[in-house]
Amino acid sequence: MQIRQFRYSADNFSYLLYGRRSAMAIDAGAVESILSYIKESDLHLQYVTNTHMHPDHVSGNREILERTDADFLDNQRLRKKKIILLDDEKIEIFHTPGHTEDSLIFHTDHHIISGDTLFNGTVGNCFTGDLSAFFSSIKQIFDFPQKTVVYAGHDYVRYAVQFARTIDPDNPDLDRFLAQYDPSHVYSTLADERKVNPYVRFNDEKMIAILKKKGLPAETEFQRWKSLMEVY
Numbered sequence: 001m002q003i004r005q006f007r008y009s010a011d012n013f014s015y016l017l018y019g020r021r022s023a024m025a026i027d028a029g030a031v032e033s034i035l036s037y038i039k040e041s042d043l044h045l046q047y048v049t050n051t052h053m054h055p056d057h058v059s060g061n062r063e064i065l066e067r068t069d070a071d072f073l074d075n076q077r078l079r080k081k082k083i084i085l086l087d088d089e090k091i092e093i094f095h096t097p098g099h100t101e102d103s104l105i106f107h108t109d110h111h112i113i114s115g116d117t118l119f120n121g122t123v124g125n126c127f128t129g130d131l132s133a134f135f136s137s138i139k140q141i142f143d144f145p146q147k148t149v150v151y152a153g154h155d156y157v158r159y160a161v162q163f164a165r166t167i168d169p170d171n172p173d174l175d176r177f178l179a180q181y182d183p184s185h186v187y188s189t190l191a192d193e194r195k196v197n198p199y200v201r202f203n204d205e206k207m208i209a210i211l212k213k214k215g216l217p218a219e220t221e222f223q224r225w226k227s228l229m230e231v232y
Contacts (some may be wrong), residue, residue: 001089001108004037005185006030011155012056013186015113017106019087025070026106027153030059035067045191046086050071051115052103075102096141098134099124103185112146115153117141120158120178120188123199124153126229135225138166138200146191155186160197167198167232168210199228202232 006014008030015026026049035061038045038173045068050057053075065072073084079088086090092107099116103124107115117134118126128132161178164171173195177188193200201207202224211218216227 001086001091001097001111003108003111003113004038004087005151007183008033008060008105011150012111013155014060015151016089017086017108017113022086023085024049024065024086024091025060027051027057028114029056030062031067033063034060034064035074043195045070047071047073047084048077051105051113051117052100054067054100054116057115057153061196071153075104075107078104094140096137098126098128098137101128101130103137105141107144110147111149111151112141112143112144113151114141118150118193118200119152119154119156119160120150120186121193121197123197131226131229132222134229138225140193142190142200144178144190146189146194148163148190150188150190150193151187155183157181163232164181164196164198164200171196171206198232199225212229227230 002018004016008014012029014028014030014034017024021044023043023045027050028034030050048064048070078093079095082093089174094105096103096105096117103115105119117137161174164174177196206220211224211227216231217223
């Protein structure tokens with residue numbers, strides 16, 4: 001399975017997943033770029049779908065569906081199907097509530113399209129208010145192999161590193177993470193995230209010490225997650 005990333009607006013990303021012939025567009029705001037790539041690559045757009053239904057992620061749906069014969073896969077349909085096949089290659093769908101109740105991630109080979117659940121270096125806002133569900137979603141993501149590549153819904157890398165320094169200014173991995181940042185192809189691995197993303201470092205001894213020094217609840221995994229999400 002191949003993955004192509006397209007930037008649109010200031011920092012949003014669309015993705016095209018494709019096999020030998022068929023393709024699926026996810027958060028297809030970059031309509032013209034997606035359609036041009038499909039034509040140049042002699043692909044057939046079979047599906048259009050979304051990681052979640054926030055306006056900035058669904059903005060391209062109507063136009064790309066009007067200009068192709070693609071089938072729209074809505075959130076409920078995806079949750080029921082759980083697996084999509086493109087040219088006999090498997091794409092797995094996981095429900096990851098937290099940022100929004102309808103948030104999904106797409107997993108194929110060693111890649112995830114994580115929407116606004118997990119960014120490169122940070123996590124999404126918990127608009128649902130359900131920190132427990134969000135915590136479960138993050139834990140689910142980190143059950144994947146550590147070499148798994150994270151393709152997120154936005155490019156927040158510079159902001160994420162800057163913010164991470166306010167929590168753990170002596171973290172040497174932040175410089176390395178920023179040095180490998182390429183605005184034309186934005187990604188990280190789960191291994192990277194465990195080193196630089198403060199919100200997923202709730203089991204890191206240094207992060208636990210930082211929370212305890214600030215007098216924040218840090219006895220359990222969830223307490224540490226909750227402290228990070230509520231205080232930072």
